[in-house]
Amino acid sequence: MNETIVCVVGNVATAPVYRETPAGQSARFRLAVTARYWDREKSVWTDGHTNFFTVWANRQLAVNVTACVEVGQPVVVQGRLKVRTEVRDGQQQWASADIDAVAIGHDLSRGTAVFQRAGRPEAPATANRPEPNWETPPGPAGTPDEETTQRAPEAMAVT
Secondary structure, eight states: OOOEEEEEEEEEOSOOEEEEETTEEEEEEEEEEEEEEEETTTTEEEEEEEEEEEEEEEHHHHHHHHHHOOTTOEEEEEEEEEEEEEEETTTEEEEEEEEEEEEEEEOTTSOOOOOOOOOOOOOOOOOOOOOOOOSOOOOSTTSOOHHHHSSOHHHHOOO
16 A cells, blocks of 8 residues: 555657566566756756666556557656665665556657557457346236236227
């Protein structure tokens, strides 16, 4: 329950890598996020430090990311942040920041995109089952059945 949810805007730094595993589809790519600030002395926007995140997408999101996200495109990623630290080669501490994506989309403040709804996968065919009999069984002799009691009065008139 105590997860860190982030929304990150940046540029795709590597092509998405798609894999099918026994657990389902998965895709990952690197996202570069560069801070920009206004340099008052030079009166220009200046790039600051760049952070890199590994973005993980699963299931249908993985399929869609692989189909439409390319290197250099500006995207918005929302998901759970996971930061890991390790010691590599016994001497250097290494840190990585991963985002388990919930939603990924193109940043429309920097360009346009055309949305196309993804088709739903076909459900496996099931065995043919007979249609249920929804008709009401006739009532006991001498009592009107449900069908005759629901008819309009003129239909029940005796001529």
